[in-house]
Structures are given as C-alpha cells and as structure tokens.
Amino acid sequence: QYIYSTYCEEDEVETHDIPKVIVIGSGPIRIGQGIEFDYCSVKALWALRDAGIKSIIINNNPETVSTDFDTGDRLYFEPITLEDVLNIYEKEKPLGVMVMFGGQTAINLTEELVKNGVKILGTSHESIDISEDREKFSKLLKELNINQPKGEYALTVGDAKDIALKLGFPLLVRPSYVIGGQSMEKVNTLQEIIDYVSNATQVSPGKPVLIDKYIDGREVEVDAVSDGECVLIPGIMEHIERAGVHSGDSFSIYPARNLSEREINTIIEYTEKISKALNVKGLINIQFAVKEGTVYVLEVNPRASRTVPIMSKATGIPMVKLAVEVALGKRLKELSYKGGLWPQTPYTVVKAPVFSMEKLTDVEVSLSPEMKSTGEIMGIDLSYEGALYKALEGAGLKIPKKGKILLSIAERDFQEAVSLVEKLQGLGYEIYATYRTGKYLSLMGIHVNIMSLDNAIKLLKDGYFDAVVNTPTKGKKPDNTGFKLRRTSVEYRIPLFTSIDTIKAALNAVSKVNINGLSILSVNEYQEIQKDNVKNLVL
Structure with missing residues (x-):
C-alpha cells in the first residue's frame, strides 16, 4: 500500500490492530549514503514479513527498491523528518521503530524520537549516542583498555x-x-x-x-551482528589504500590478506568488547587502523554500513535478517549462529568504488578522507588477483597491457614512485613524467620522458596517454595545475590513479591474470563452495 500525506481534515488510511514495525529508510541517495542502505531496508522489510510482522517503510526516494509498492506491506512516501515520523508512529502504533538500516539520516532522528516516547527496536539511543559522541566514546575505549589514535x-x-x-x-x-x-x-x-x-x-x-x-597504517573494517551477549563477525575486510582514504572510496579485500594471527585476534577481541559494552542489538560497523602490530579503533557505527551488502553476498550470511530477528528479541544461538569470526571463504571478494566525477565539474577527484564515490563494484574470484582484476574492470579502471603512462607524483611520494616506475618499465610500458617527478627519477638513474604539466594536459586531451598516476599535493583549487590534470583525465575518461597503493595492486593483478586467467562462476556457486567449506570445518 502506497501512501502520501497532506495537511487536510480527511484521513483515508485505515489502520489495523496487528503486530507491525516501522523501518526508517535513508531518504534521497547521495554521496556518503547510497543504495547500499536501501538494500538493508529492503532486506529488513522481507525479514519482518518472514517473522509474521507487518512491515512499514518510511522513505521518499522513488528510484529505490524499498519504495516499490510491493516491497513492504505499507509504504509512507514521506520526508525523513521528526514531524513526519511521529505522525506515522502515532497513527500506526507499531511495536517499535528500526533506525539501524537507514544510515546516518535515520540514526540522527533517534534522540528526538526517544524524547517523544518512540520505542527504538535494536541498539538503544544511549548506546548510539556514546558511539557518536567523541568524548563519551573515547572514555569508553579507555575503560575497555582499547587502543585509539x-x-x-x-x-x-x-x-x-x-x-x-x-x-x-x-x-x-x-x-x-x-x-x-x-x-x-x-x-x-x-x-x-x-x-x-x-x-x-x-x-x-x-x-x-x-x-x-593521523596513523599511517593499514585500514581494516568489520561488520558484525550482536545480540548483546553473542557477537558474530562474518569477516574482516582490509583496504588496499593506507588509512586516510575514506572507507567508501577505498578498494577493500575480503578475506584480509596482510594481518597476522595476533592482529586478527585483537580485532575480534575489540569487536566483541565494544559490541557488548554498547549492548548492541543488531548491526555494528567498526573501522580499525593497524600499524606495526598495534590495532587502533578509528570509528564505530552501531548501524548498517555500506559494506553489509557485500559481506552478506561474500559470506552467504543473511546479516540484515539476523539483525532484525535480534532486534525483535531473539538470540543468535536460537538462529543457529555462534559468536566469533565466521570461517573465511576459499575465494576472494574485492570491493571497488565507482565515481561519477565526469558529471561533477570542478570537484576534486583525488582520494581523501572525504567520500566522493557514488557506488561500488564487487569482484569475486578463486584468486585475489582475479577478484581485483574483475573489480577494476567493473569500475572502469582498465589498465592496458601496453602503452604510455603519465606520472605526476607529489614530493612526499617520490621514494615509492621509484619501485612503481621500475615495475611499469619491466612490464613494457613507456613512461612519461612531469618536470619535478622526471627530474627526481633521473637522479635515481631511471630514464623517463619529461614534459611540463601544461603540455601533459594538452596531450591528455589528444588521447596520447593510456593511464595517469597522479598523487596530489595539498590544494583543491580548480586553477591548480595538478587539479586540472586530474579533472582532464576524468573528463576524457583516461584511467586515473591517485594512490600508489592502488596502481601497484592493479599492476600485480593484471600480470597474474594474464598468466593464470579467471574463474567464471555465479555468486550462488561461490556461496555453495563456502557452505561446503563451513560443513567440512565443522566436521
């Protein structure tokens, strides 16, 4: 049932005295809060229906699945505001409201909803506030003896x-x-x-x-489901780029490849400690930085995150369904799941960000702590290199097997650029560099073709280069030459890498795939492999 409201004397909507739950959606899709949260809202509605409870969704984006007329039992096509939610809550008189699936938009309503007598199903407002309030959260981590920057x-x-x-x-x-x-x-x-x-x-x-x-280490991410006592961790994702790139814009790998057993155990321990201390009832996302064997907690979100859809598909664990059941009062053990880290898959999944920069003129395109991507691609393969290759292809970052590559590297990255150029030349690429980058490489005994930034930009427009590697210096001004170089690459659809970590991983993937090929299976077939893997481990 599709319902709109207006300020008038007549009310045509009939309500029924049956168990019902309201799910607050994420509203309009925008950078930082994309379709991943709509996935979570849809899965929540289906889980409520499976549990025999009438599902009500409040959302106002016609371009989403959650606002399809038959996804939930009832849709209120309304703004995600306190006034509108309270009006619907008062009319429907539900068992409660679920805010964990609508991203930050829904979470930000929690405090005022509770003040107005609304029952929140799942993690309490008090726990949400502790995780969002820096002073309170820092105090909690100190009490739990957990490292933080x-x-x-x-x-x-x-x-x-x-x-x-x-x-x-x-x-x-x-x-x-x-x-x-x-x-x-x-x-x-x-x-x-x-x-x-x-x-x-x-x-x-x-x-x-x-x-x-700032911690210059590897960034790691965990999505978990908690019932307050038992904490299920489907998997640990590791970012290819170092900390400092927003998790939504990074390439992420599952299972993590570069963590020691001690680091993994610490991540599990911290996840369990935080989830239990906050009495999380549902989903929680935790971001970590790992440097020289020390694990730091960067951020905690007691709600669905944008990686829940990928982790659910990668592992076969219905994370949203479990979170709904827990919010309704069930324990994970009742749902046949135990706590701890779920057995890792024998295949690899890579999440690649997708950008729409060619549509956003005068916007800085380089990777930074502020999110810029508008979507994501999932690459899955029996090998890590195959999964990364598929993710790169899907995201439009096609690295040619040969050709001309332009480098314009920030001074802080000069040392790392040496090994990158040696690898590129070893693979047969012809290397061009802007003046300062080229001069440094020459001093290191590496011959490259040197040109000015202005000339490089002209050649980019002529389609002369096959890819660009540019790590920016500080500055987001459109009249900055480096800014123009990056914008030109995007607008002329030339593959652009603004992180040396990404281009190194990409080159490794391409060279390995050229030798070993790819595995071609459906997501369902991969999940069947994992089911057999889990059974064998249990036996």
Missing part, C-alpha cells in the same frame, strides 16, 4: 591550535555526527587547521570538531 575535540579555533601543537602533524579533522567523511580532511600545517575549524562549525553547529593524530 591520540585525539581531542575542539569547539573553537583556539582549542584546535592548542590540540594541534600538542599532538603534532599530520592530523585528521572532522565534524561529529556526519556520514561519508563529510568535511573530513588530513591537515599538515597550523594554518590549515585554523582555516578548517573556522568553517567546520557550519557543518555541525554546536558540535565539536574531532581532531585525531
């Missing part, structure tokens, strides 16, 4: 200056209560942090600016 929060520019001088650069700064790394930046100087804090209060008025010491 050194950091503090600032309400004024003066606070921020004092914190920056105390912690030292580089730093990660961001507002609180945002999604998609909105307005998050890595800052390297005192002036940068002064400029940032001066503007940040406009994004989250009255909320503190979070300032963390």
Whole structure:
C-alpha cells in the first residue's frame, strides 16, 4: 500500500490492530549514503514479513527498491523528518521503530524520537549516542583498555591550535555526527587547521570538531551482528589504500590478506568488547587502523554500513535478517549462529568504488578522507588477483597491457614512485613524467620522458596517454595545475590513479591474470563452495 500525506481534515488510511514495525529508510541517495542502505531496508522489510510482522517503510526516494509498492506491506512516501515520523508512529502504533538500516539520516532522528516516547527496536539511543559522541566514546575505549589514535575535540579555533601543537602533524579533522567523511580532511600545517575549524562549525553547529593524530597504517573494517551477549563477525575486510582514504572510496579485500594471527585476534577481541559494552542489538560497523602490530579503533557505527551488502553476498550470511530477528528479541544461538569470526571463504571478494566525477565539474577527484564515490563494484574470484582484476574492470579502471603512462607524483611520494616506475618499465610500458617527478627519477638513474604539466594536459586531451598516476599535493583549487590534470583525465575518461597503493595492486593483478586467467562462476556457486567449506570445518 502506497501512501502520501497532506495537511487536510480527511484521513483515508485505515489502520489495523496487528503486530507491525516501522523501518526508517535513508531518504534521497547521495554521496556518503547510497543504495547500499536501501538494500538493508529492503532486506529488513522481507525479514519482518518472514517473522509474521507487518512491515512499514518510511522513505521518499522513488528510484529505490524499498519504495516499490510491493516491497513492504505499507509504504509512507514521506520526508525523513521528526514531524513526519511521529505522525506515522502515532497513527500506526507499531511495536517499535528500526533506525539501524537507514544510515546516518535515520540514526540522527533517534534522540528526538526517544524524547517523544518512540520505542527504538535494536541498539538503544544511549548506546548510539556514546558511539557518536567523541568524548563519551573515547572514555569508553579507555575503560575497555582499547587502543585509539591520540585525539581531542575542539569547539573553537583556539582549542584546535592548542590540540594541534600538542599532538603534532599530520592530523585528521572532522565534524561529529556526519556520514561519508563529510568535511573530513588530513591537515599538515597550523594554518590549515585554523582555516578548517573556522568553517567546520557550519557543518555541525554546536558540535565539536574531532581532531585525531593521523596513523599511517593499514585500514581494516568489520561488520558484525550482536545480540548483546553473542557477537558474530562474518569477516574482516582490509583496504588496499593506507588509512586516510575514506572507507567508501577505498578498494577493500575480503578475506584480509596482510594481518597476522595476533592482529586478527585483537580485532575480534575489540569487536566483541565494544559490541557488548554498547549492548548492541543488531548491526555494528567498526573501522580499525593497524600499524606495526598495534590495532587502533578509528570509528564505530552501531548501524548498517555500506559494506553489509557485500559481506552478506561474500559470506552467504543473511546479516540484515539476523539483525532484525535480534532486534525483535531473539538470540543468535536460537538462529543457529555462534559468536566469533565466521570461517573465511576459499575465494576472494574485492570491493571497488565507482565515481561519477565526469558529471561533477570542478570537484576534486583525488582520494581523501572525504567520500566522493557514488557506488561500488564487487569482484569475486578463486584468486585475489582475479577478484581485483574483475573489480577494476567493473569500475572502469582498465589498465592496458601496453602503452604510455603519465606520472605526476607529489614530493612526499617520490621514494615509492621509484619501485612503481621500475615495475611499469619491466612490464613494457613507456613512461612519461612531469618536470619535478622526471627530474627526481633521473637522479635515481631511471630514464623517463619529461614534459611540463601544461603540455601533459594538452596531450591528455589528444588521447596520447593510456593511464595517469597522479598523487596530489595539498590544494583543491580548480586553477591548480595538478587539479586540472586530474579533472582532464576524468573528463576524457583516461584511467586515473591517485594512490600508489592502488596502481601497484592493479599492476600485480593484471600480470597474474594474464598468466593464470579467471574463474567464471555465479555468486550462488561461490556461496555453495563456502557452505561446503563451513560443513567440512565443522566436521
């Protein structure tokens, strides 16, 4: 049933005195909050129906599956605002409301909903607030003896200056209560942090600016389902790019490939400790940084994350269905699942970000802590290289088997560029470099073709280069030459890599696939392999 509302005296909607639950959707799709949350909302509606409970969805995006007329038992096509949700809650009188599937939009309504007497099904508002409030969350981690990056929060520019001088650069700064790394930046100087804090209060008025010491390590991500006592971890994902690139924009690998047994055990321990301390009833997402054997907790989201769809498909575990059952009062053991890390798959899944930069003129395209991608691709294969190759192809980052590659590298990345160029030349690529990059490579004894940035941009427009590797210096101004180089690559659809980690992994994948080929199976066939794998491990 498809329902719209208007302010009028007549009410044509009939309600029924039967068990029902409201699911709050994610509203309009935008950067930072995409279709992944609609997947979670749809799966939640189906799970409620399977449980014999009438499912009601509040959402207002006609381009989503959750707003199809037959997905839920009843759809209220309304804005995701406090007033509209309260009106529907008062009319329907449901068992409660589920906010964990609608991303940050739904989560941000929780406090006011509770104040107005709405029952939240799943993780409580108090626990959500602890995870979202930097001061409270930091205190919790200290109580649990869990590592976190050194950091503090600032309400004024003066606070921020004092914190920056105390912690030292580089730093990660961001507002609180945002999604998609909105307005998050890595800052390297005192002036940068002064400029940032001066503007940040406009994004989250009255909320503190979070300032963390930047950790140059591997970033790792976990999605789990908790019933408050038992915590099921379907898998651990590892990002190809180092910490500092938003998780939504990074290439992610499952199962993680570069973690020691000790690091994995620590991640499991931290996930269980946090989930139990917050009394999580449903989904939780935790992001970690791992450096020199030490695991740090970066962020916790007691809700569905954008990686839930991929982890559900990769492992075959119905994460949203389990979260709904738990929110309705069941234990994971009743649902035939035990706690801990689920057996890892004998195949690999790679998540690749998809961007729409050619449609967003004058927008910086380089990878950063602020999310820019508008979608994602899942590559799956019996080998890691095959999965990455498929993800790259799906995302439109096709690396030619031969051709001309242009390099324009930031000074901080010069040392890493040496091994990259040697690998590229070893594979037969012809290398061109902008002046400063080329001069450094020449000093290192590596011959490349050197040209000015302006000339490189002209040749890009003529289709002369087959791919571009550009790690940006600080600066997002459209009149910056490096900015123009990246924009030209995107607008002329030339594969662009702004992270050396990504291009190195991509080259390795291409060379291995050229030798070993790919496995061609359906997702269902891969999941059957995992089912057999789990059975054998149990036996």
